Amino acid sequence: MSPFFIITAVVTLLGAVFAMSLRNLVHCALAMAVAFSGVAAMFLQLDAQFAGFAEILVYVGAIAILIVFAILLTRSGETPEKSVLTSGWWAGIAVTAMVFTILGWAILSSSAVPKDLPAAPVATVKNIGDALMTKYVLPLEIIGLVLTAAMIGAVIIALKEDKKDNSGGEQ
Amino acid sequence: MTPLQTCLLVSALLFSIGFAGAVTRRHAILVLIGIELMLNAANLNLIAFWRFSAHPEALTGFIFVLFSMAMAGAEAAVGLALIIAIYRHKKTSNLDEVKELKG
Numbered sequence: 479m480s481p482f483f484i485i486t487a488v489v490t491l492l493g494a495v496f497a498m499s500l501r502n503l504v505h506c507a508l509a510m511a512v513a514f515s516g517v518a519a520m521f522l523q524l525d526a527q528f529a530g531f532a533e534i535l536v537y538v539g540a541i542a543i544l545i546v547f548a549i550l551l552t553r554s555g556e557t558p559e560k561s562v563l564t565s566g567w568w569a570g571i572a573v574t575a576m577v578f579t580i581l582g583w584a585i586l587s588s589s590a591v592p593k594d595l596p597a598a599p600v601a602t603v604k605n606i607g608d609a610l611m612t613k614y615v616l617p618l619e620i621i622g623l624v625l626t627a628a629m630i631g632a633v634i635i636a637l638k639e640d641k642k643d644n645s646g647g648e649q
Numbered sequence: 650m651t652p653l654q655t656c657l658l659v660s661a662l663l664f665s666i667g668f669a670g671a672v673t674r675r676h677a678i679l680v681l682i683g684i685e686l687m688l689n690a691a692n693l694n695l696i697a698f699w700r701f702s703a704h705p706e707a708l709t710g711f712i713f714v715l716f717s718m719a720m721a722g723a724e725a726a727v728g729l730a731l732i733i734a735i736y737r738h739k740k741t742s743n744l745d746e747v748k749e750l751k752g
Binding site: 552 | 650651652653654655656657658659661662663664665666667668669670672673674675676678679681682683685686689692693696697699700701702703705706708711712714715716718719720721722723724725726727729730731732733734736737742744745
């Protein structure tokens with residue numbers, strides 16, 4: 479792999495580590511944006527230009543901003559004084575280590591990995607549009623439906639509830 | 650190590666970091682960030698397999714990534730709405746304090 483790919487991978491992984499380990503949530507969100515940009519750069523180097531720019535639009539542009547807004551709305555922007563880890567964090571770390579060991583072992587010992595490097599594929603916007611409008615038109619429609627339902631659901635969940643309707647529920 | 654294996658290892662590391670954060674951190678929003686990192690690792694895997702496959706012109710992995718991104722957008726919107734609703738009810742987003750269903 480080219481040195482540039484290694485640098486991008488290191489930046490991505492560092493961003494991810496900081497996103498998961500910093501104490502202040504706003505800093506975590508910023509580190510997450512760095513990690514997403516790194517993933518987008520890796521997509522570009524893997525000849526998936528459209529996916530790279532979609533990654534920047536969707537993740538850095540929309541999801542990072544959405545998370546910053548959620549931090550704002552839940553008033554969790556300050557650095558917490560108490561511990562930021564759950565009570566059973568060591569079990570989580572142990573499970574993570576096991577998962578990574580198994581994944582790494584599977585990747586390094588797999589015989590299904592092709593040895594030769596195929597030529598760079600062409601994924602022009604025209605090809606992608608053709609595929610989306612012919613072979614994958616039903617999934618495209620369904621994903622549109624899912625997105626609409628998710629958006630309506632999100633608005634309904636986050637709506638301010640009427641106090642009257644809540645008499646039976648736990649408040 | 651082949652280029653595909655490098656990509657897969659980077660993606661496994663990214664997945665592990667996201668998983669560690671999602672299961673060890675207390676704040677609900679950080680759990681969501683961890684899930685997003687795991688989804689990104691999966692996307693990276695799909696793109697790598699598409700790039701180094703024998704028939705990349707079929708665009709299968711590529712289209713899968715586009716759909717998975719749309720699903721991630723829907724998931725983030727609903728997840729953050731849930732976090733905001735929980736915050737409104739309980740005045741906290743600390744996951745250790747939200748335990749009504751604990752047996």
